[in-house]
Amino acid sequence: MRRLLIGIALGFFALFLLLPLVVVFAEALTKGIAPYFTAIVEPDAIAALKLSLAIVAIVVPINALCGLCAAWAIAKFRFPGRSLLLALIDLPFAVSPVIAGLVYVLLLGSRGVLGPLLQEWDIQIIFAVPGMVLATLFVTFPFVARELIPLMEQQGNDEEHAARLLGANGLQIFRRVTLPNIKWALMYGALLCGARALGEFGAVSVVSGHIRGQTNTLPLQVEILYNEYQFQAAFAVASMLALFALITLAVKALLERRYARELGHH
């Protein structure tokens, strides 16, 4: 029985997780090393990589900060609308990313509700980088908050109260008591947020407009290459994403192993 279960688990792992990963690298290298690197350093691919990293660099800090604020409010205070806020945090997980993208188009696009206003001021959000950042922000918002809320709830307010009674001001309490108690969970949440931001396809695809070299992220670039039957190039670009995924996994495993207790995964 035990062997059977382990066998099923390993078989599933090999077939659905390991095999695709191997295929990605195998396909990318079908024509050899040189064409592989040619595909990667191709200007559009480089532009896509830069844009992807730029979006991650913008989205992760913003969501870490907003997630921290939301988690703090929910975990440490009781206020009207708290349970609504708690439910809303999960909204991005519940809604299909494509829908999220469409909502932004309907709201901020040239024919959208705020479209005329934005046009008047000559601000382009949809089919441009700001829209892609917004869509990614929306989709990846829950990661940090979700990670922090249970931990902060479990830790309670006593330490903060103790610090206050010892004479600490708000900033000192945050820096010396609250932040050190959640820093690993915060990092963990930010890591997951970053991984998701890098790989986001649906929402970004809707708002991007697919302008080569300008509004293509790595996943969008892979799709375009694939649709043009440039399989080897598509897989070469995809292998970059796979590489980032592997790095994320390694860092995640490291965090989990070293700081399991503080992360709240008892």
Added chain:
Amino acid sequence: MQVGIQSLSKSFGSTRVLSGIELEVKEGEFCALLGPSGSGKTTLLRIIAGLEFADHGKVLFDGVDVANREARDRQVGFVFQHYALFRHMTVHDNVAFGLQIRSRAKRPARAEIDRRVGELLELVQLAGFEGRFPDQLSGGQRQRVALARALAIEPRVLLLDEPFGALDARVRREMRSWLRDLQRKLNLTSILVTHDQDEALELADRVAVMEQGQVLQYDVPQQVYDRPATPAVYDFLGGANRLAVRVSQGRVLLGNEVVAVLAAADDAAAQLHVRSHDIQLLPADAAAGLQAQVLRATWGGASTHYDLRLAEGSTVEVDQPRWAQSGQLLAAGDTVRLRLERFGVFGPVAGSHHGITG
């Protein structure tokens, strides 16, 4: 420092948790707020600390209203039930915290802070534990670190919220007498919240018995125990029997038998309270005493517990100490006579009376 509470009230939403609290704790005095959970005692302590705010009434520190003073400026030492030590800091850093966060002008030099931390750890008998982390300490040790941390800021008053609640019985007893001695030595005004009557009676100079947001009685432990002001205080302090009696021309009548004689002469229904260990069991052929029949006997080491039924029908619980047991234990069905050694009578007309028979 002297702490005064004047007509203080507090509600959470529509629930009234404190109403019309009056309390005064003298300089160097150890006061215990004793009451069941939900009696408002912890809320009162948190209001004194500045963690909560009252709807009405005043908190006075040496006669000065502290309503507009934030918790961080009140200079109170607070010890939490679950220690609330900073988990990522060493014992040294925990104790030093209150000094290290001071503005540069008021902060002692580093060597001075280290010296003070050393002194405080010596005081709480934890010298040499500087480098440990909270999760490497036992419950009793953690609570002593928490106490050292609270004392580091030289508080004007020490507030203790069920400080021994999370400790096991033996450690709790040790900590109790140790804390008592320490408080005397420091002569530090202290307020302790507890639901444990032994703890309150043993530790405090004065005990405030609280229920449903009110102080029912505030007095020295002996008075509170021997002369409870209300039936509720009697109920809370040492599981008392409650018996319906009549007071007629100074005599307290249980059924037709005279239980006691009081000064009051009113004719009215009343309640008699008597603790299970304040009743003496006499042989059935004794000259006086209430007749009763044994329903159940439970041997319990230091004392034997009896459930009895009185001749007029009500039931009474009696704890007979071991030294008073002679020969065989009583068994169900045996008849005995009871003598009430100490009791209290409460009635709408009779008021409250306390009696010692004999």
